Amino acid sequence: MFVRSKWIVVCLIVLMMILSIGIVMNAAKKITVRVWYPDESGIKAKYMDQAAEVFKKDFPNVNLEITRFRVPPGDFKTKLLLALASGEGPDVIHFSGGSNIAEFADAGYIVPLDKYVNAWPDWSQYPNAVKSGVTYEGHVYAIPYGLDMRWLYYNKNIFKAVGLPVPWQPKTWNDIINAAIVIKERAPDKIPYVLYAGVAGSGGTLSQGFLPLFYGAGGKLYDSKTGKWIVDSPAYRKTLEYYRQAFLEYKLVPQEVMTLPKPWTTMRKKLFTGELGILYEGGWVYGGAMSMYGPEKTEKAVGYILMPSEDGKFFFTIGGSGTVWYVSAQSKHPELAWEYVKRFNCKDIVAKLNLEAPHPVARMDSANIPEFRAMKYMVDCTNSLKYARFLPIKPELNQVAYRIQLLTSRVASGEMTVEKAMKKYISEIKADLGAENVEVIQ
Known part of the structure; x- marks a missing residue:
């Protein structure tokens, strides 16, 4: 009887060890999505966190790493290109649009977003002129939030x-x-x-x-x-x-x-x-x-x-497309990368960030929140985009x-x-x- 009980205890210990190893292995395999962005002033940090909070509620088993680089855009681009060239780039990139769209696309560093935006109802809030500013060789490669005019x-x-x-x-x-x-x-x-x-x-x-x-x-x-x-x-x-x-x-x-x-x-x-x-x-x-x-x-x-x-x-x-969002071609989880991009570019975050750092909004419904409509200049800027002519997106x-x-x-x-x-x-x-x-x- 004693031998049998001892054997049961040993089996339980072994089982617990196996389960523990499984838990550790699962933890080690936990998906990580990395976001990189430059921001010397720190004005975007709280909005990144707001989007992250929603993302984590929707995807609790995903480890989201957001890295803010306190450097000028040129220095950030150097770091980014070095990381991408070595295959160590992030999943999500937040950086200037314009000719960078063509440069990154031609280098194979970013993926087209057509299948994502086509399934995203909010894409209808972006005027055609705005969409054209992030379209290269017939494909949408970036999501703008605050535009240049x-x-x-x-x-x-x-x-x-x-x-x-x-x-x-x-x-x-x-x-x-x-x-x-x-x-x-x-x-x-x-x-x-x-x-x-x-x-x-x-x-x-x-x-x-x-x-x-x-x-x-x-x-x-x-x-x-x-x-x-x-x-x-x-x-x-x-x-x-x-x-x-x-x-x-x-x-x-x-x-x-x-x-x-x-x-x-x-x-x-x-x-x-x-x-x-x-x-x-x-x-x-x-x-x-x-x-x-x-x-x-x-x-x-x-x-x-x-x-x-x-x-x-x-x-x-x-x-101009301003600063935009890209999904890296090096991401092992592009669908999850897109999910973060989508949550940042919601109506309220786009409106409030562009009020704090004044720019016309990329999506038209963001211009309809009371705080935005109360600022005539911001409304005028956004309305001017109907008459915008963009630079050619070419390397x-x-x-x-x-x-x-x-x-x-x-x-x-x-x-x-x-x-x-x-x-x-x-x-x-x-x-x-x-x-x-x-x-x-x-």
Whole structure:
């Protein structure tokens, strides 16, 4: 009897050991989903946590690891690319969209999201213009939450002082030039107008300088039907002639715009402190001013309007996908990665984050919550996206942007005539991209 009891005890101990090993093995096999994002200010952390809380309730057996990188975007991208190149990338990536979408997709670092968004009812809340900003080669690769757009800003106090109308709505390019001429003549201590040009303007030269004119002249940078970059067209010539007039003929834009380090920092401040009359800049600039000076003071100081086309036939803004969400191609659990992306991009989080860090919302229903509707500027920004024109999502865009920086500088500085600058630009682009990949429109 004693031997039998002892045998039973031994069996129970062995069984408990087996069960314990199984539990340990299951714990070791617990699924982990990793999320990476850069955020120097820390403004996104609480929203990441809110999405994580919902995710963990729905998937209690999944280990969710969210890593915030307190570094500038460029440094984060370096870390991210190194991790992806070594096969150690995260499951979910939160980073800038635009040309990165094409770069990451071509490298095989991210997966198309078509099957996910097609089964997601909320995708209907995203306007077609917004969807196009995250679509590459016919596939959706990213989910935006807060978008970029731009306004033509004007300082109301300067306009009133020189006798220009407030509110102001120029109907053509000539109206902008003429208003700047009035400021120059009647308020010589003010900067009439700033138009970004050259390498110093960085991305602003393309998005806040060249493209608002180029698109307004009917230009296209890339022909999706032929798969070629357009390197010469009437729109190029009209845009460069405008640069020549603004910088050289009428001397409305100071040459220092092309030599100052980070000229946008200086010029944005001058706009809101009453030293600059007209500036085409990002919507986030006004949002930042509201945070710094308060909504009432900002509204009294600066007005914002859509950019007119050359002939006044349409008004528009330059849109951008902003910071977006990707699902990594290296994820072993892409469905779970998508589930986190989906929970972050819900109506309330999208609205509240974009109120705290002012940007137009990507999904239209987020603009309908009371707090959002109470801020006229945010509603105006979101409504402007109906008229948005986006940059082409192509990996070569950065090369083209650099050549456009040089092109605008050569004309604006007087180094070259429009004709000579165009010849050099065409030659450089052909060398960069291959003559077979470019075309000319007469």
